[in-house]
Amino acid sequence: MNPIFAAAEEIQAFCRARDWRFCFIGGLANLRWGEPRLTRDVDLTLLTGFGSEARYVDELLGTFRPRIEDGRGFALTHRVLLLWSSEGIPIDIALGAMPFEAAAVERASGYSIGAGRSLFTCSAEDLVVFKAFAGRDRDWVDLEGIVARQGGGLDRELVWRELLPLLELKEDATSAARLRALFESAS
Numbered sequence: 001m002n003p004i005f006a007a008a009e010e011i012q013a014f015c016r017a018r019d020w021r022f023c024f025i026g027g028l029a030n031l032r033w034g035e036p037r038l039t040r041d042v043d044l045t046l047l048t049g050f051g052s053e054a055r056y057v058d059e060l061l062g063t064f065r066p067r068i069e070d071g072r073g074f075a076l077t078h079r080v081l082l083l084w085s086s087e088g089i090p091i092d093i094a095l096g097a098m099p100f101e102a103a104a105v106e107r108a109s110g111y112s113i114g115a116g117r118s119l120f121t122c123s124a125e126d127l128v129v130f131k132a133f134a135g136r137d138r139d140w141v142d143l144e145g146i147v148a149r150q151g152g153g154l155d156r157e158l159v160w161r162e163l164l165p166l167l168e169l170k171e172d173a174t175s176a177a178r179l180r181a182l183f184e185s186a187s
Contacts, residue, residue, distance in 0.1 A: 006089075008042045015046065023105045026043030033121075033127050034127070034150075037145075044093055046093050057076060064086075104126040108121060128147075143179070163179070
């Protein structure tokens with residue numbers, strides 16, 4: 001079995017057993033919606049809200065090993081919990097609380113990985129928002145693949161409705177223009 005899928009299934013089973021709201025983002029979602037690329041970790045958003053993060057972090061640390069010293073403190077400060085799966089695959093858990101993150105989890109759906117197995121990933125539109133907001137070089141390469149593969153099937157109105165307020169919060173004056181150019185080149 002693919003070790004990344006196995007790690008994703010492990011954390012998904014953990015979250016589902018607790019009725020936690022989550023979805024996979026990053027490389028796993030990119031496999032579904034964009035141009036497949038090698039991914040070495042599992043990324044997900046876990047809805048914790050504001051103020052109750054410690055309960056989630058402590059429960060996760062009761063089962064999974066932290067990847068850094070004082071993983072708990074780092075998670076509570078930076079809202080990202082860095083863990084190892086039981087087989088040594090990195091797992092990055094964003095502690096979600098923003099309305100966009102809650103909406104992304106609500107819009108998420110199953111992605112078949114074969115043999116009756118599936119992973120709960122964000123939508124293509126939400127992946128565009130996550131990646132444009134993160135704005136790393138690798139994210140823009142992924143965005144090119146998502147836009148090329150999904151083409152006119154993307155709900156661009158949804159993307160803009162979710163992305164523009166986030167870019168304003170971040171005071172990012174360039175990503176919207178860059179994404180517009182990407183959309184126009186794919187039209």
